[in-house]
Amino acid sequence: MAIDKSGTWWVGSEPQDIGGFLEAYSAKSYKTDLFRLSTCKCGGTAFSLLADEDEGCAQRICARCGEEHFLCDSEDYLEDATLEAWECVECEGAVANVGVGFSLYEDGEIRWLYVGARCAACGMLGCYSSWKVAYAPSKQLIEQA
Numbered sequence: 001m002a003i004d005k006s007g008t009w010w011v012g013s014e015p016q017d018i019g020g021f022l023e024a025y026s027a028k029s030y031k032t033d034l035f036r037l038s039t040c041k042c043g044g045t046a047f048s049l050l051a052d053e054d055e056g057c058a059q060r061i062c063a064r065c066g067e068e069h070f071l072c073d074s075e076d077y078l079e080d081a082t083l084e085a086w087e088c089v090e091c092e093g094a095v096a097n098v099g100v101g102f103s104l105y106e107d108g109e110i111r112w113l114y115v116g117a118r119c120a121a122c123g124m125l126g127c128y129s130s131w132k133v134a135y136a137p138s139k140q141l142i143e144q145a
């Protein structure tokens with residue numbers, strides 16, 4: 001993994017760099033304890049990303065097979081959400097690697113989660129949405145990134 005921090009935006013050389021980015025991004029807040037890279041059933045890791053920052057809702061659509069998936073508990077908030085398509089602010093690319101950072105309570109339940117994205121074209125890293133979980137059981141969401 002290699003993150004280039006020299007420019008305005010952090011740039012990751014590979015999808016897993018989203019994890020390192022989210023750790024740094026959340027360092028002064030609820031820290032990211034665990035990271036999961038979003039991976040489609042087909043094995044694809046490049047997606048169109050739709051998200052609402054305020055309502056805590058994110059959906060990814062696989063660039064390879066078109067499979068749609070709501071990240072973690074996003075579907076619970078869908079009714080009130082206005083989903084906007086992610087676009088890279090650097091190169092206007094619309095395909096990203098996606099991953100979720102989880103901040104955990106001591107008992108392993110989820111306190112907070114962060115949706116990160118890495119532009120598949122230029123590598124720009126960003127956190128696109130984050131929201132509170134804070135209910136139990138919630139551990140199942142870790143495998144629904």
Ligand SMILES: [Zn+2]
Binds near residue numbers: 064
């Ligand atoms: Zn797929």
Ligand SMILES: [Zn+2]
Binds near residue numbers: 088090119120123
């Ligand atoms: Zn880009």
